[in-house]
Amino acid sequence: MQQQFIPSLMGIEEEQSSDPPPSTLRVEEPPSAPVQEQVTKSKALLQWNDWRWQIRNRIRTLQDLSSYVPGLSNSENLHAVIAKYPMAITPYYASLIRRIDFSDPVFRMSVPNPQEMCDPPCLSEDPLEEHEDMPVPGLIHRYRDRALVIATTTCSMYCRHCTRKRIAGTRESSISPRRLAQVVEYLRATPEISDVIISGGDPLTMSDAMIESVLSAIRSVPSVQIIRIGTRVPVVLPMRITDELVQMLRKYHPLWINTHFNHPNELTPESAAACTKLADAGIPLGNQSVLLRGVNDQPQIIEQLCRGLVRIRVRPYYLYQCDLVRGVEHFRTSVRAGIEIMEYLRGRVSGLAIPTFVVDAPHGGGKIPVLPNYVVSMSPTHTVLRNYEGLLVNYPEPGVETAADEFTEQIGTPGVWELSSGRASVILPAKTQRGQRREKLRPKRNVGSTAFLFDA
Ligand code: SF4
CATH class of the missing domain: 3.20.20.70 (Aldolase class I)
Structure with a gap:
């Protein structure tokens, strides 16, 4: 449901409720407006850009809110919500609402929701103590x-x-x-x-x-x-x-x-x-x-x-x-x-x-x-890590002297054990964008006997 929210902001002004919307509201201006109208608009713009005006004109009551969201003000639940958790929305923030329903992110973060009264027992007032x-x-x-x-x-x-x-x-x-x-x-x-x-x-x-x-x-x-x-x-x-x-x-x-x-x-x-x-x-x-x-x-x-x-x-x-x-x-x-x-x-x-x-x-x-798991395995000699593409690679710990190449003759199908024992150094996912770029840069590149491709 797409509704025009912005013009109704003017309904909450304390002062000049008859002011036209300020230009920050992106309302089209008539091409040849009289001077007086321009002065009024400038005043409205000044008000809009005055943070104290924004605070004075916050949406604070169900009555304020009802000028934007017909029907919500009659909700008994909403009275209880606002009594428990106060409401305040600056006109500026309200102007960022694009849809008047809880599927709009700005609406959802600012407009009270009866669901605020539903508390499973795992919740508390001060969970961080x-x-x-x-x-x-x-x-x-x-x-x-x-x-x-x-x-x-x-x-x-x-x-x-x-x-x-x-x-x-x-x-x-x-x-x-x-x-x-x-x-x-x-x-x-x-x-x-x-x-x-x-x-x-x-x-x-x-x-x-x-x-x-x-x-x-x-x-x-x-x-x-x-x-x-x-x-x-x-x-x-x-x-x-x-x-x-x-x-x-x-x-x-x-x-x-x-x-x-x-x-x-x-x-x-x-x-x-x-x-x-x-x-x-x-x-x-x-x-x-x-x-x-x-x-x-x-x-x-x-x-x-x-x-x-x-x-x-x-x-x-x-x-x-x-x-x-x-x-x-x-x-x-x-x-x-x-x-x-x-x-x-x-x-x-x-x-x-x-x-x-x-x-x-x-x-x-x-x-x-809390992170995705990037450490796949650890042995005394190698730590096996995963990158964002699914590449598995070993990182030799200090003091490891055996090069992976020495073991290559013995390898069948590689797995994490081959990496953690140092028998292989990397297992590459096939057909990554990065791999394809590399192939273009080095067409004759030999992936090496310690690198294995698998379909990601
Ligand atoms: S999240 Fe910050 S700005 Fe928002 S209500 Fe809580 S303290 Fe205020």
């Missing part, structure tokens, strides 16, 4: 050298798959000076912490002054070397990345930012411009995606996303398996789906564009990287 690792309120100390500060409970958009659904948006507030002082005191008393992540909620929804007070307080701790900010603002509120904000941020280097793109539809000229501003200020950008059923659980979608991220100078950092958090069961995929995506990416895209697939372990176990 962050509260158990909080020595002072608002600071999570899990890994030895890192700490995470929850600077705010506010986000511009409340992602339906959020791992901190228990706090995000339940009360929109930011860290108090007293709490911040406690955090700093703990950091000073714990010098092994050298890397502090400012998170939330979304810290970049705070005012510049507030962000700076948090940054300067943390930077005042001599043992803190790196500060990182976790934010979804470049994705859901890119106009928040103002020149003033960037000028302020660059005073606190080394500063890194991790953002949270999940789908190629989130890669827009606006989000690219926001990332460019940050990158130009010398802030390295990483991306933490979450693997979400019905959003990005297809290898081709992740490939497109990762290629797009690298193009806008954002390094794909993590691909998270969905946490066992209440309210997200309908987003969960199998771990196997993630492994298949990683198998697909390797060899197809540059390593620069391949994130690490991780399961954030329940009970606060931390991130566990």
